[in-house]
Amino acid sequence: MKFGVRKPSIKKSFKVRTTGKAKRAMKKAVIPGYGKKGMGWVNNPKKATYNKVYNKTSFSIFSLFKKLFK
Template sequence: MKFGYRKPSLKKRISARTSPKRFISHNLGFKAPKGYGWITNPKKYAYNKVYNKTSRGCLLYFTPILFLFTLLIILFF
């Protein structure tokens, strides 16, 4: 398991949104209610629970700095 920053991947983002498995579960009504991941796939649920608590997004610290920078530009110009 990876610890630290996540690397955004456009390829993975597109493939996740256009997968046949997602199409079947969303369009044919085989989707479990939100929060029921521990029933549908317990191994994936446990992995994601640990992963989301031990890693952070790469833009987490960049966004507040960018916000302050734009705020300073607006105030002084």
């Protein structure tokens, strides 16, 4: 488990920004629960628990910049 600052990944952040709106819309049309809040707990509770703890115990370096310059 990671505690503290997360290491940024250029590759992953580029992938997130370029994954299209059309792709998400198509998945939402085909998969009934896609994009709904809380579906992680239904599909994979172990992974959802891990992600919840991970997101509460680690933070991005970019979030520090946002707080400093706000």
